[in-house]
Amino acid sequence: MHVSKGQNLQQKLSRLIKSAGIDRIEFDKKFVAIKVHFGEPGNLAYLRPNYAKTIVDLVKERGGKPFLTDCNTLYVGGRKNALDHLDSAYLNGFSPFSTGCHVLIADGLKGTDEVLVPVEGGQHVKEAKIGRAIMDADIVISLNHFKGHELTGFGGALKNIGMGSGSRAGKMEMHSAGKPSVDHEKCVGCGVCAENCAHDAITIVDDKATIDLEVCTGCGRCIGVCAVDAVEAAGDESIEILNKKIVEYTWAVLHGRPHFHINLVIDVSPYCDCYGGNDIPIVPDVGMFASFDPVALDVACADAVNKQPVVAGSMLAQSSRTHGDYFTDIYPETNWRAAIDYAVKMGLGQKEYELITV
Incomplete structure (x- = not known):
């Protein structure tokens, strides 16, 4: 990650992805979804749009039609519908003028524009609910901010693709074992959900x-259309099953088409970029990683983080640090290895990797 007088970070990123073989993908006249997290307003740890522009420029040079994309959030915030989401993306610098391509919110205005994708061999999800624009793309590139996460241990390629590509109903399915409920204090009785x-x-x-749980199928469409966020997901899924569902959603997104993945292990904050603020990094900046294999990529980044010194005053420095793994030290209830093992079983990649420095 050191910057020399002759080469800046964007140029180094370009050199990295070319060395990792991105040119093996045929981009000409293909729609290319660049899956990225635009960052919740107020958070300053999200990836800067300059990195996205590097990817966009390369795709366009090869005749592709790139667009930046993400799906709406399940929780209340600055990205729960397409209009707010676009405002947040532009506020954080992800405009067509700064990145060279347009932003499409993949699951539409209210998070209900989805494609039901059968998950072959899935233990928990039979049909993943994926944002339509992502499924309409010919090629998927994930540009991921590698950092801690309070439910999955860390957020890398699998988390950004799986959870991030789910529609609002898809996110409910991943987070919940049960069915939605109505907060009557928020509900205004408009009837749109009905x-x-x-x-x-x-x-x-x-x-x-009022939801009749005997009739409800748990599709989550009511969550997407409620203008006052009165309909809520149960949020009662176990962490291990949540991780496995994320893997199954990742499989749904990637299966059957070219894909490539980039993890930037910088500003390794303990929390997801979905928060409207961020804590100081737990380790110093590590570098940039790229691979066709999202599983090996995430493992390599986790290993690299675990080799770093701990930043004084960070959440990691204040933890007991007894687990032999930084992410488990911060969030002892999480188990990121369960997601990795299941991703291998689902055929998404391998845990073993060869780290090549360029």
Whole structure:
């Protein structure tokens, strides 16, 4: 990650992805989804748009049609619908003028524009709900900020692709073992959720929405259409199954088409970029990694982080550090290796890797 007088970080990123073989992909006249996290407003740890521009420029030079993309969030924040999401992306610098391509919110205005993708061999998800624009692309490139995460241990390629590509209903499926519920204090009784329920599971009683859980199928469409965020996911899935569902969603996104992955292990904050703020990094900046294999890529980055000195005053420095792994030290309840092992079983890649420095 050192910058010399003759080469800046964007030039080094370009050299890295070329050395990793990205030119083996045929880009000419192909739609290329560059999956990225635009960062929640107020957070300053997200990847700067300059890195995205490097990828965009390379794709365009090879005749491709790139676009930056992400899906709407399940939680309340600056990215829960396409209009707010675009505002947040532009606020954080991801505009067509700075990156050289357009931004498409993959699951549409309210997070309901999705494609049901069968997951062959999935233990927990039979049909993943993926944002339509991502599934319409011919090629997927993930540009990932590698950092800590309170539910998955760390967020890398698998997390960015799997959770990030799920529609709002897809995110509910990953986070929840149960079905949605209605917060009656927030509910205004508008009836939009009932109008959009394909199974007639929702009725309006005393100006409040009520869900019949015996009829509800858990599709989550009501979550996407509620303008006041009164319909909530259960959020009761076990962490290990959450990790496996993320892997199954990643499989749905990547299966059957060319894909390439880049992890930038910089500003390794302990929390996801979904927070409207960020803590100091847990380790110094490590570098940039790229591979066709998202599994080996995530393992290599985790190993590299674990070899770094701990930043004084960080969450990691304040942890007990008894687990032999920095991410488990911060979040003892998580198990990122479960996701890796399951991703190998699903055929997404291998744990073994050869680290080549360029």
